[in-house]
Structure formats: C-alpha cells, structure tokens
Amino acid sequence: MFGVFLVVLYSVLLAVLGVGAWRLRFAFTHFRAQSIILKPEAVDALPSVTVCIPARNEYHALSDCLERVIASTYPKLEIIVLDDMSGDKTPALIKSFASEGVRFVEGTRLREGWLGKNHALQELLDEASGTYVLFLSVDTRVSPDSIEKLVTYAQSEQASMVSVMPRRDDGWRTSVIFSTLRYFWEVMFHRRASPATASNAWMIDRKMLVNRWEGFTAFKSAIQPESQLSAALMQTHQYRFVMGAESLGISYEKKWQTQIETSIRLLYPLLGAKIAHSIVALLDMLIVLTPFLVVLSGFIIGWNVHHIIAGVFWLLFSALYGTYLKAIWKKGWWLAALLWPFVLIQEMIALLISTERYTRNMVKWKGRSVKL
Numbered sequence: 001m002f003g004v005f006l007v008v009l010y011s012v013l014l015a016v017l018g019v020g021a022w023r024l025r026f027a028f029t030h031f032r033a034q035s036i037i038l039k040p041e042a043v044d045a046l047p048s049v050t051v052c053i054p055a056r057n058e059y060h061a062l063s064d065c066l067e068r069v070i071a072s073t074y075p076k077l078e079i080i081v082l083d084d085m086s087g088d089k090t091p092a093l094i095k096s097f098a099s100e101g102v103r104f105v106e107g108t109r110l111r112e113g114w115l116g117k118n119h120a121l122q123e124l125l126d127e128a129s130g131t132y133v134l135f136l137s138v139d140t141r142v143s144p145d146s147i148e149k150l151v152t153y154a155q156s157e158q159a160s161m162v163s164v165m166p167r168r169d170d171g172w173r174t175s176v177i178f179s180t181l182r183y184f185w186e187v188m189f190h191r192r193a194s195p196a197t198a199s200n201a202w203m204i205d206r207k208m209l210v211n212r213w214e215g216f217t218a219f220k221s222a223i224q225p226e227s228q229l230s231a232a233l234m235q236t237h238q239y240r241f242v243m244g245a246e247s248l249g250i251s252y253e254k255k256w257q258t259q260i261e262t263s264i265r266l267l268y269p270l271l272g273a274k275i276a277h278s279i280v281a282l283l284d285m286l287i288v289l290t291p292f293l294v295v296l297s298g299f300i301i302g303w304n305v306h307h308i309i310a311g312v313f314w315l316l317f318s319a320l321y322g323t324y325l326k327a328i329w330k331k332g333w334w335l336a337a338l339l340w341p342f343v344l345i346q347e348m349i350a351l352l353i354s355t356e357r358y359t360r361n362m363v364k365w366k367g368r369s370v371k372l
Contacts, residue, residue, distance in 0.1 A: 006306060012287060013313050020188065020320050027187045028327065031165075031196070031243040033153045047155075048076040049147055050130030050206070054120035056084035056107075056366045058138045059093055065138045070100050074147040080127050082107050084120045084366070103127070114220045116368040121225065122216040125209065134203040135226075139258070140166055142201075143249025150203060150248070153240070160238040161230060163202035166252040167244035171332035175256040177339065180263045181347045184324060185270075187243070196241045197230040200252050204229065223269040223370065244328050260350060265365055268354040273372050278355040285348050288317060292341035314341070 051069050055062055062081075069079055083091045084107040094104045105127050110119050125133060132151060136142070154162045165183050168176055186196040209215060209229070219225035233239035244250055254262075271277040294310035322337030329336075336343065357363045363370040 009287070009290060010309065010313075013291065016288060017313075017316055017320065020317075023188050023190070024320065024324055027190070027196075027243060027324075031187070031241055033149070033242045033245060033248060046074075046076060046148070046151055047131030048078065048129070049074060049132045049134055049151060049203070050078040050080060050128035051134045051136060051147070052121070052124035052128060053079075053081045053136050053138060054084055054117065054124060055081055055086065055090050055094065055138055056116070056120070057086045057088050057090060059086075059088045059090045061138045062090065062093055065136065065140060066094075066097050066102060068141050068143070069136070070097070070102070071144050072142065072147050073144045074151070076130075077101075077147065078128070078130055079103065080105055080124055082120055082124050082127075084116065085109070110368070115223070115370060116366055118216050118220050118222065118225050122220075125206070125215045128206055130206060132203050133206045133209070134201070137200045137252070139252045139254040140200045141169075141251045141253065146249040150250075153242070154203060157240050158238070159240040160208050161202065161204040161233050162240045162242060163198040163226065163230060164200070164242045164248065164250050165196070165198045165244050165328065166200050166250045167246060168253075168329045168332075169251040170253055171330060172335075173332075175254060175259065176329070176332050177336045178256060178343060178346060179336070180259045180350065181343065182259070182263060182266065183328075184321070186241075187324065190241070192234055193231060194227070195230050195234045195239060197224070197227045198241065199224060199226055201250050202226050202230075223266060223372070246330075260346075261365075263347070263350040264354045264357060265363055265370060266354075267351045268358045269372060271351075273358065275355060275359070278351060282348055282351060285344055285351075289341055289344050289348075291317070 053065065066081065079101055080103045081094045082105040083094055091104070091106070094102065098104065105123060107120060107123055110116055121135060124135070132154070134147065134150070150162060150164065165186070168179070170176055183198065186198070190196040213219070213229070216225055219228050222228050230239045230241070242248065268278060271281055291310040291313035295307055295314060298307040318337045318340045321340045322333055325333035325336055358372060361369070361371055
C-alpha cells in the first residue's frame with residue numbers, strides 16, 4: 001500500500017515538474033523584451049511620460065528612487081510624487097527635489113470605499129499630463145535609458161499597458177535569498193483571464209485609463225487594481241508583461257519584512273478570498289515540499305532508495321526555481337535555489353497568516369485597514 005502511495009506521489013511530482021518547466025519556457029519565450037535601438041531622429045517623436053510615485057512614510061527609501069528617475073535621459077518627462085499623509089519627514093524630502101523638476105502633491109483624506117493605495121494612484125493620475133503614466137514604487141530603481149526603452153517597447157508592441165517584473169541586482173542578503181514567491185507565482189499561473197502583472201513598475205495610456213474606467217474609480221476597492229486592468233486589456237491584446245532583463249535596467253530593492261507584509265496582503269485575495277482555495281494551495285505546496293521532508297526522515301529512520309529518489313526530486317525542483325532566479329537575479333540565485341524548501345515553507349506560513357488575518361479583518365497596508 002505504501003509502495004502504491006509513493007508511485008502516485010512520484011507521478012504527481014513529475015507532472016508538476018513538467019508543467020513548471022513548460023511554464024518557464026513559455027515565460028522565457030513570451031516575457032522578454034527584445035533589444036530595441038532607437039534612432040536619434042526618432043527621439044523627438046516619442047510621447048510624453050509622467051512618472052507617478054506614491055509615498056507614505058518612505059523617508060528612508062525614497063531618495064535613491066528619485067535620484068535614479070531624475071537621472072533619466074528621457075526627453076519628455078514629468079515627475080510627480082504624492083505624499084500620502086505621511087507621519088515622518090517624507091513631505092520635506094519630496095520638496096527638497098523641487099529644483100530638480102520633481103512636483104510635490106499633498107495627498108488628501110482617504111475617501112469612503114477606497115483603499116489607500118488606489119486613492120493615492122487616483123490623485124497622482126489627476127495631476128498627470130503625459131501620454132503615458134508610469135507608476136513606480138519607491139523600491140524600484142531605473143537606469144537612465146529605462147523609460148526610453150520601455151516606451152519604445154510599448155509602441156513597437158502596440159501595447160496600451162506594460163508591466164515590468166524588476167530584477168534583483170543586489171545579492172547575498174536575507175531580503176534576496178529568502179525573497180517571497182510573489183512573481184514566481186505570477187509567471188507560473190499566467191493565463192489570458194489573469195495575466196502575470198507587476199506592481200513595482202507599470203505603464204499605461206493615460207487617456208485610455210481616464211476615459212474607459214474613469215481612472216481608478218472602477219477599481220477603488222481592488223487589492224491589485226493593476227491586475228484587473230491588465231486582465232481587461234489582455235482580452236484585446238493591448239497588454240504586455242516583461243521579465244526584468246538587465247538591458248532594460250529596472251530593478252528593485254525590497255526589505256525582507258516588507259516582502260512578507262506584501263505577501264500577507266496579496267496571497268488570500270489572489271486565491272479568490274476563499275478558505276477552501278487556501279487549503280488546496282497549502283496542500284499543493286505540501287506535496288511539492290514532500291521530497292525535502294522524505295530526505296529529512298532519512299536522518300531519523302535510516303536511508304533507502306526512496307530517500308535517494310526524494311533527493312533527486314529536491315534537486316530537480318531547486319533547478320527549476322534556480323532557472324527562474326538566474327533570469328532575474330544578478331547573483332545569489334544558486335544559493336536561493338538550494339534553499340527552495342525553506343522558501344516554500346515561508347510561503348506556506350505567509351498564506352496561513354494572510355488567510356487568518358483576512359477572515360478576522362486584521363490586514364493593514366501602511367497603517368490602514370485592508371478589507372475585501
């Protein structure tokens with residue numbers, strides 16, 4: 001009986017590996033922006049871009065982000081930063097960049113029915129004038145030519161919206177090695193009805209967003225409004241998702257604790273906000289974790305051929321995860337790949353906490369309650 005169970009388990013693990021490898025191949029084929037060389041005479045024809053950055057208590061993280069944006073070589077750039085009623089020195093920091101072209105917007109009191117982030121995005125959109133609006137988180141870093149490449153890519157693909165999964169150019173830190181699986185899931189579960197979407201850096205046609213949806217009004221209570229926008233535009237082939245290539249120059253540096261908080265805020269809603277879905281997801285992750293648990297049991301009950309097979313599966317899943325990481329990390333990817341089981345355990349714990357907190361209405365974002 002136990003032998004039959006193991007055969008079934010091995011079959012399931014092989015199927016999961018096969019699907020995972022196929023999804024990665026699909027991602028590497030479809031989510032890469034080809035290098036586009038813009039002719040000098042074409043620069044004047046480029047559309048204007050408004051970079052919009054919402055900031056709430058971001059005094060320690062905002063400077064580097066703004067300095068990178070200011071260093072952009074894009075010729076038609078507007079930079080707006082909204083202080084979302086911060087309790088630290090964020091407003092003074094934003095105003096200190098006024099001489100370098102950064103426009104300060106003071107956020108207003110949160111309106112009823114709106115989530116804090118969505119309200120901030122709407123206020124930024126109201127102030128923007130560019131053909132495109134590029135929403136950046138304060139954790140995102142851009143290179144001088146990143147915006148030019150992003151706009152050129154959007155126009156070449158005739159895309160009204162593009163989101164970019166940023167690279168990790170730092171390494172050998174807890175926040176990198178134990179990064180959450182947020183974007184890994186986006187890549188693995190991409191489909192037309194729910195396409196992979198990045199929140200750190202995404203650009204959209206401003207007039208279309210205003211005229212078609214009245215800005216974020218239609219998504220005022222959505223946990224991830226950018227995901228709903230991408231899903232709608234995917235139906236008409238107007239949306240593109242890009243894995244952060246080194247040539248694009250868009251990266252991010254996010255603290256480990258902040259990543260965990262983001263996962264807690266997103267995981268349960270992404271699973272449809274149903275406890276049954278959370279249970280299924282936990283069981284799925286437990287199945288993938290089984291090879292690691294079997295290997296651990298070898299230290300207790302002794303070793304046999306099943307422990308060797310389990311060890312092979314562990315290495316295969318680590319290789320799959322490592323292949324994904326190598327594409328978007330500059331260094332440290334191999335160590336994180338070997339630590340795959342611990343990253344998966346971390347994800348399971350985050351999902352449990354997310355489910356428990358949402359069912360008790362205890363989830364917060366930047367000090368504000370987030371309710372489904």
